[in-house]
Amino acid sequence: MPERPQCALPVVTIGGFLGAGKTTLVNAILRRADGRRIVVFVNDFGAINIDHALVETVEQDRISLKNGCVCCSLNDDLVAGVAQFARSDAAPDAVVIECSGVADPRALDASLDALEAAGLARLCTRLYLLDVACFDSLPFEDSEHIIDHAAASDVLLLNKTDLASAEQVAAIRQTLEVAAPYSAILETQQAAIPPDIIFDDHSRDHRPTDFPSTDDRRDNHWGERYVQWSGQTEEPLDRRRFEEFARSLPKQCVRAKGLLRFSDDPQSTVLFNLVGHRATLDMSNGPSTQSASLIVAIGEKGMLDAAHMEASFLALLSPELTTELKHCRKPDIRSAPRTNHQLSRDQGRSNSASDGTSPKLDSISRSMAFRVTRLCWRE
């Protein structure tokens, strides 16, 4: 089994054709890092537009920001570039790589594999942006490339919906739902998505946002678009039933994270991460400070149905309840006296994924990745 040392840096890739909104997204990530120290490798160094007040130092191919983030020019040796940050004493919290506008984002796979094999990094999220306003006017080959590239993403942003008609957006969405069945598709303007969807950090201390920019009205209204759900239980989980639960998640949410204990190995904490249709399980070897299993899911309003999540969470806990639920349809958590669990329904931004009850993850030694549609566990 591939091993992931504790320090493996989460890597986010951002793909998309020229003009799809990659730079806008990169600028937003740098501006609103939420306390994360992020290193961004960009293609077009000159296009990065950062308020001078936020800049600490500027070098030829590197801008350091006052919030701890760094923006680098993407040079030939990406592996060496990422490795250098991963090995440094003050390793960043995440690396973001902006792919070249015309290249297949999968061209990065070899570099990412090399970094994973070296234990320096791990793939966190593959984002892909698509400009819905100009998609229909592209030459056939270009639009087919975009469709192929989009299919290799975890989260696909149909961007610039404000510049296209509802019919256009609906038609493009329909095409991509078939072409990219394993991507979570979100409609965006200005490439705006919550950082909690981009990053999967479990144990990060949420620090106050560094730069409450004047342009952040939109960011402060995630709650209008996104919902967060969480569930917690003291009872160790049955692996097989968790598989079923995990399989149902991509229909509901864009991102889910969890700290799990399974009944066949209750001493171990397992980290669960899902983005789009891709899920990972990592064994944590570190001393555990919590006996509960905790799952958090983030999804779009209207897609993430809290009642449905509660029902499937209860089914995960107890098979008897599943039968019960089939009869009563409307889940009532109080009708489950044998479990000690909590369910919460959080609107918008919330810190519950990494509140004070989460354990510190000292060491992750075993890992595997799977696609939830073809679930497969091996340790």
Added chain:
Amino acid sequence: MTETLFFGGSIVTVDDAFQAPEAVAVRDGAIVLVGTLSDAGAALSDDCDRVDLAGRVLLPGFIEPHSHPLWAAKTRGAPVVDVRAETVPTYAAILAKIRRRVRVARPGEHLLFFGLDAQLHPDMEAPTRTLLDEIAPDNPVGIQTSNCHALFMNSAGFDACGIDENFPTPTGSVIERDDRGRPTGMIGEAITWKALETFYQAWGDDRLNDEFRASIEELVSNGITTVTEHLYLPFYKAYYLSALKQGLPLPRIAAYQQATTDDMQVEKMVVGDDRLWMAGVKIHADGSPFVGNIWLTKPYLDTEITRQRMQLKPGHTGGPNYPQAYFDRMVRTYFGQGWQMSVHTQGDATIDMVLDLIETILSETPRADHRFRLEHCALMRQDQIERAHRLGVLCSFFINHITHWGAPIEDALFGPERAAHYMPAGSAAKQGMRISLHADTPMTDPSALQLMQAATTRIAGDGRCLGPEERIDAETALRAVTIDAAYQIAMEDRLGSITPGKHADFVVLDANPLETGATKLADIGVRETWLAGQRVWSDA
């Protein structure tokens, strides 16, 4: 006279002693001395070219012992549309892509899609002629499976290829038909490759020449200096000669002619200084494990994939490609002409049949150095490995099955016991057999380093290890893509190691594959490729 001195890096000779010399001296395309820098320098004139490896690693050029370079250009290059699962993840997405392509097609344009995969496209159904007619009423359309062994066509496709109810099914091929004999969509084995030529020809030679250049570039950029063309057909020769004439960096080509009938002539071809030659004859004893047309002693698993997507009945054990008598006659004929035989075998029942035949032939007409090759060898049993080795039969393993299809091989097709010994390179190496590893391009991309990683880790795409006992060590893996691969194409006296007298074919790598560790082999950078003493590719 061209002279070149290589020094200043690690030199992995892959000779018997794996000696680590300081320098290599090359004159006129041949290695003249391997040893200390002063000896090598003294062997050449003072104004020789000096190549400072600058800490990098010089190895013998890689040998890909079972691929199809020209055929890869035909099969995979534009305008063929890539629909492999890594690009187009579902069957529904493939159909949508075909519909979009048909909408922009010129009248009568031939459209070909490569990569339908019953194991990797989770919702796959066999496309029927009726469905494809509905999608494309006017354009010939073909969808080739990623294992290359089957093709689905619409009516315009069948018409273009001249396959109808009156067309007899050639021996060894499959044409699915309805009650009245009308083809219903699927064709398999040799007729597939014949039908595809109709599409390739419709696109013309300019297209093929362009794609062949790309195919050559892909080989040399992966450090491959010798490659076989398995399934060579006589008309391929013109393309190779043209590539050589244009000065393209064409790797050395060992051709294995496709055995289609027992009276087909095989040209005793030798072009240039070991640039293109007829190495032997290839024959298919069975088909592809992913289609279901291999011959097994124990049946396939009964799973959703075998039943729904592959449409196999429970208890399916497949069968050989040809009637036994026909197959025997073909092998005897070509072997009798003195050719090395390279036999495609996947199922263990097929391997029994082939080893029986080889044993009979060798007892009747003994030949000390016959080098019978078995190709792929997916489900070869331990007793068969021992028997093959006793007979002097060599195995070339298509090890990328593990990396590309490992999960379905174990879960959907054969179960954990057979999966643990699938492509049993470790067992064969333990017997002392000189094994080789191949990518079978266009089925998987050509990279000797990927093959080495696949054979030394046996880690499938989803992270599982398929049969740790069958892993081989890095040195065995390196030999399997250099000197032992050279042995299998009977060129070990001229290729496969950095030894005086041999051709100066080299690859320059960023790191030594004997030192990086198994999981990092595929990521080693290829910096330069040298063929016959000339730098034919560089990443600079």
